Amino acid sequence: DTEVTQTPKHLVMGMTNKKSLKCEQHMGHRAMYWYKQKAKKPPELMFVYSYEKLSINESVPSRFSPECPNSSLLNLHLHALQPEDSALYLCASSQGWGGLTEAFFGQGTRLTVV
Amino acid sequence: AQTVTQSQPEMSVQEAETVTLSCTYDTSENNYYLFWYKQPPSRQMILVIRQEAYKQQNATENRFSVNFQKAAKSFSLKISDSQLGDTAMYFCAFMTVSQGGSEKLVFGKGTKLTVNP
Numbered sequence A: 001d002t003e004v005t006q007t008p009k010h011l012v013m014g015m016t017n018k019k020s021l022k023c024e025q026h027m028g029h030r031a032m033y034w035y036k037q038k039a040k041k042p043p044e045l046m047f048v049y050s051y052e053k054l055s056i057n058e059s060v061p062s063r064f065s066p067e068c069p070n071s072s073l074l075n076l077h078l079h080a081l082q083p084e085d086s087a088l089y090l091c092a093s094s095q096g097w098g099g100l101t102e103a104f105f106g107q108g109t110r111l112t113v114v
Numbered sequence B: 001a002q003t004v005t006q007s008q009p010e011m012s013v014q015e016a017e018t019v020t021l022s023c024t025y026d027t028s029e030n031n032y033y034l035f036w037y038k039q040p041p042s043r044q045m046i047l048v049i050r051q052e053a054y055k056q057q058n059a060t061e062n063r064f065s066v067n068f069q070k071a072a073k074s075f076s077l078k079i080s081d082s083q084l085g086d087t088a089m090y091f092c093a094f095m096t097v098s099q100g101g102s103e104k105l106v107f108g109k110g111t112k113l114t115v116n117p
Helices: none
Strands: A004-007 A010-013 A018-025 A031-037 A044-050 A053-057 A064-070 A073-079 A087-094 A109-113 B003-005 B010-014 B019-021 B024-026 B033-039 B046-052 B064-069 B074-079 B088-097 B103-107 B111-116
Touching (some): A010 A018, A031 A073, A044 A064, A073 A087, B003 B103, B010 B019, B019 B111, B074 B088
Antiparallel strands (some): A031 A044, A031 A087, B064 B074
16 A cells, blocks of 8 residues: 545635644555645745654744644644645655655645635 | 755757756755755655765666766756656755754755656
8 A cells, every 4th residue: 555645635614714624645655745735836845844743844834734733644733724824735655765766746635725 | 054955947848859857956065965856736745766965877767867976065966758747846956964954955956847748
């Protein structure tokens, strides 16, 4: 199984809503990532979890709150978002043993903030 | 900090012909990995090919091959016998291990490739 599964595929939320994005992998990977991708732009790294601990936060606003409940799951909690936060949110995972292997990506969640 | 530069925002090629996409990177690390990812309109990010920095031999995957010039920090992708299904955004990406010990993957701006019939 080389899949990274993201839910939901599409999400529309108001600026006062609280929602969560979910990501799951069963490849035994210990590094998991959240990326934000605007249209016609490259993915921008937001967070990296390594062995279930937050290891990289690329100065992301606090309205985005990541969580790694266990080694297979990664959540991104959203609260008080702005319309400019509308984007494709990609989750990825990689081996995470310092072995520098490929990252596998989910299909993403298309988020629209209204 | 690591940076990845793709100097060709858009390229086009005729079906069955060969095209080369350019990528340069900047790093002070010795141990790293380079990738080309493909993102079609379906938005799924798909690995095309990978190259370990310590390997001198250029990676090849069927119609896809790279020209890895470590001293020049260059990592170009050659697509032979282009097919309509190759139409996609192509991202060059760089992975290293951060100071905290976790892996970090950064992308270039991408090259939009169109294969024409």
